Amino acid sequence: MSESKGVLQGFKEFLMRGNVIELAVAVVVGAAFTNIVNSVVKGVINPIVGALGSQNLDNYKACLTTCHTDKKTGAFTDGIYILWGSVLSAALTFLITAAVVYFLMILPMNKWKQRQEAKKPVDNTPLPPTEVELLTEIRDALLAQRNGSLTSTRGTIGVQKTQE
Numbered sequence: 072m073s074e075s076k077g078v079l080q081g082f083k084e085f086l087m088r089g090n091v092i093e094l095a096v097a098v099v100v101g102a103a104f105t106n107i108v109n110s111v112v113k114g115v116i117n118p119i120v121g122a123l124g125s126q127n128l129d130n131y132k133a134c135l136t137t138c139h140t141d142k143k144t145g146a147f148t149d150g151i152y153i154l155w156g157s158v159l160s161a162a163l164t165f166l167i168t169a170a171v172v173y174f175l176m177i178l179p180m181n182k183w184k185q186r187q188e189a190k191k192p193v194d195n196t197p198l199p200p201t202e203v204e205l206l207t208e209i210r211d212a213l214l215a216q217r218n219g220s221l222t223s224t225r226g227t228i229g230v231q232k233t234q235e
Contacts, residue, residue, distance in 0.1 A: 131154075
């Protein structure tokens, strides 16, 4: 019984992490956004393309072999078709989605993050010396102690020379 509680607790912790919740929100918003983009493609883009030919991009196709269509319904009866109009429609949907996401979500978010970073106070405290700097300082102190001088590259070191 305690093992199942541990598993459930782990699952709860997994779900409560910020990334999972953000992903769930993104999926819901993305699903709603897909309907908007599909409506724009069907209601705006397809009629513009339709001014040049058929309004439904799915009607654009190329025949590879022995293609026949029913003249009354326009349905395919036999043959092999390449439905390049469907591919074009999907590509347009993708481009519109990518442009809207970039210009309405990513670009404003990046500008907001830049403004937030600019508002943060600058930390002017000096960084602690790196390991290499400390080792160099110790080496210099040992050399200086051997030579009788007690200065290093960072200034006077708090090591006093003992009387022999």
